[in-house]
Amino acid sequence: MxxxxxxxxxxxxxxxxxxxxxxxxxxxxxxxxxxxxxxxxxxxxxxxxxxxxxxxxxxxxxxxxxxxxxxxxxxxxxxxxxxxxxRGNIQEQDIFRLVNKTPSPKPAVQQFPSIAELRYLQTLNLNKSQDFARDMFLFSLYARGMNYVDMAYLKKSNVKDGMLTYISHTSDNNPAVTIKWDKAMQQIADKYTSDTEYMFPIITKEGNADETEQIKRSRHNAVYNLRSIGKQYKFSVSPTIAMTKDLWRKIMDEVSVSEVI
CATH class of the missing domain: 1.10.150 (DNA polymerase; domain 1)
Known part of the structure; x- marks a missing residue:
């Protein structure tokens, strides 16, 4: 065995x-x-x-x-x-006959900022636009890679009894996602006030047909400012919202049980 x-x-x-x-x-x-x-x-x-x-x-x-x-x-x-x-540990059988194990094309190895750079990012004294972009990146990372559209539609009422529950807006028939609402997420949320029901000032006019454009414009600004942070502070890889899900998984894959309990 x-x-x-x-x-x-x-x-x-x-x-x-x-x-x-x-x-x-x-x-x-x-x-x-x-x-x-x-x-x-x-x-x-x-x-x-x-x-x-x-x-x-x-x-x-x-x-x-x-x-x-x-x-x-x-x-x-x-x-x-x-x-x-x-090595003679097992006898060979055709166990891969039902799947496709040939990447086409072979995915490039994705690069991420280091843990040290992520910690450094938290300490930087940034302008207002860069600060918001950093907050959206970190919040997305804390929320296991929540995409920008879902952050835009995130409501204050989505948080209850220490848990964040939401349904993704990116495709149909998505199940509800529930994750722990932690201190770092609360600290980011506390920085922003809004007259709308939304947690972050991405959609500033509710019920407006321009909501999609508001989200696109905000996301574009966040992407630009994150890239500028990466260049200005000489990160090995500039942080992006698009990388947060894979980055969260990579961090989780590298954490051993002994580091958690």
């Missing part, structure tokens, strides 16, 4: 010792994703079959990942599987 977590860590350690740090990080990130999938039902590698792989593909898509990114994670799963076969 081959435990995946133990096997994956061995592969990652070997790559690190060989100086292949980038490959080791890629394997670590991919392994963490699979371990999240198996959190409630750990499955030894010798018990993997085509239904297991198909379920993993379905789970990846349910996380909102694109087809190419889903295929990328499946290809990484295949790498671990082939390594286990090569």
């Amino acid at each position: 081959t435990d995946f977590a133990t096997f994956a860590q061995k592969i990652i350690d070997e790559l690190t010792k060989e100086g292949r740090k980038h490959t080791a990080e890629t394997r670590k990130y991919s392994a963490n994703r699979l371990l999240m999938f198996m959190a409630n039902k750990p499955t030894p590698m010798d018990k993997w079959d085509e239904l297991f792989v198909k379920d993993y593909e379905t789970w990846l898509k349910a996380q909102g990942l694109s087809a190419s990114t889903t295929a990328y994670y499946l290809s990484q799963l295949c790498v671990f599987y082939k390594q286990a076969v090569k």
Whole structure:
């Protein structure tokens, strides 16, 4: 019986010792994703079959990942599987026959500001426009990658009993999303007052046919100001609202249980 977590860590350690740090990080990130999938039902590698792989593909898509990114994670799963076969840990079977594990095109490795830069961002003395852009970026990150449209429509009434609950406006038939309302989110919300029911001054005239344009204009300004912050303060990568969901996932993937409890 081959435990995946133990096997994956061995592969990652070997790559690190060989100086292949980038490959080791890629394997670590991919392994963490699979371990999240198996959190409630750990499955030894010798018990993997085509239904297991198909379920993993379905789970990846349910996380909102694109087809190419889903295929990328499946290809990484295949790498671990082939390594286990090569080392004699398991016998090879055609367990990938029901899925597409060939990324086309192969997704570029997304770059993010470092944790140190994110902390530095919080300390900067910025002008009013830059400050608002920073707040929207940080709030989106704290809210697990909430997109700008949903932040625009976020209402004060969405917060109740320490929880934030909202339904995304980006597509139809979205389930309600509920996340913990924490101190950092409250501090940002407290900075803004509005005569409307909305939490942030993005839509300033309710019931106006121009709401979409108000959101587009505000988002454009936020994008511009975040880019200017990145350039002015020499960030390795300028922060963007578009990256917050993947950035939140990356941070969560890198946090170990011992750092949380």
